[in-house]
Amino acid sequence: MTYRRWLWPALILTTLIALTLSVGVGSASIPPARALAALAGHGDPVERAILIELRLPRAILGLAVGAILGLAGAALQGYLRNPLAEPSVLGASNGAALGAVVALYFGLATAQEIALPVLAIVGALVALGVLLALARRSDSALTLILAGIAISTLSVAGTSLALNLSPNPFAAMEIMTWLMGSLEDRSFRHVALALPCIASGAALLAGQGRALDALTLGEDGAAALGVDLARTRIRLLLGVAIGVGGAVAVSGAIGFVGLIVPHLIRPLTDRTPSAILWPSALAGAALLTLADVAVRVIPTTNELKLGVVTAFLGVPVFLLHLMRERRLW
DSSP states (O other), X not given: OGGGGGHHHHHHHHHHHHHHHHHHOSSSOOOHHHHHHHHTTOSOHHHXXXXXXXXXXXXXXXXXXXXXXXXXXXXXXXXXXXXXXXXGGGTHHXXXXXXXXXXXXXXXXXXXXXXXXXXXXXXXXXXXXHHHHHHTTOOOHHHHHHHHHHHHHHHHHHHHHHHHTOSSHHHHHHHHHHHTOOOTTOOHHHHHHHHHHHHHHXXXXXXXXXXXXXXXXXXXXXXXXXXXHHHHHHHHHHHHHHHHHXXXXXXXXXXXXXXXXXXXXXXXXXXXXXXXXXXXXXXXXXXXXXXXXXXXXXXXSSOOOHHHXXXXXXXXXXXXXXXXOSOOO
């Protein structure tokens, strides 16, 4: 259809607009001319510090985290052939969140700031290892879903236990604040930590387009076409664990992006899983970055948490899409 040829230009334009707004919008008003001068290395040093040291890392992380969440959601929905699949289905998001909560609970994040993101990534990888151990004897997607639900439930229980046994209310508040998700006060140190994980995860996920297309015929049909189901599963799980683990490590728990973005993109493509992967990554980047801009412009005493905004935006959009879109899959 004609509108399909405009999908990529529209997504690229929207992403560029989101990036521009993320760098240009904040509590400190900086005119465009002075902002360009500051980004070029001239102008007021305070404005330059605000733009380069505060807003630019936040914008980069918004794009990167949104991209991996959208891509992971599209890949999992294609592999599991389940329109409700997202990274938390396999326990990756909750495993990463539990790892970060451990760092906060035991005070490791206070003693060494790098401990929080490192333990979040470790938590996602541990969840992956348990998942593979539980489902190693079966190539069935249903087995992965059931094992993922068990791991996700266990991770949520561990997080709830940490809140319940928190030694003081300040530790519990810190854990709850992190679980709500945010990109506030992120620096290039966080960018350097997250981007290698996100890039590695994205490379593993994006290279599975052919296998995901074959899986639309079922597992037997895909195997008949020469798809190595075990290898595909390992690559997808590694991609989700590493990519989402790196994202959650710096952003906290952010929901709904991996769920709603593929549903918004699917009607604008031929609905094959391979055609949805990269557009979902770009749409996820734009969506999360715009949501992060929204938390800055909504007038509140304290800045809203990004996970709260994505939930409030995601649920109505998802329900509206379901009502309009008769063909759900």
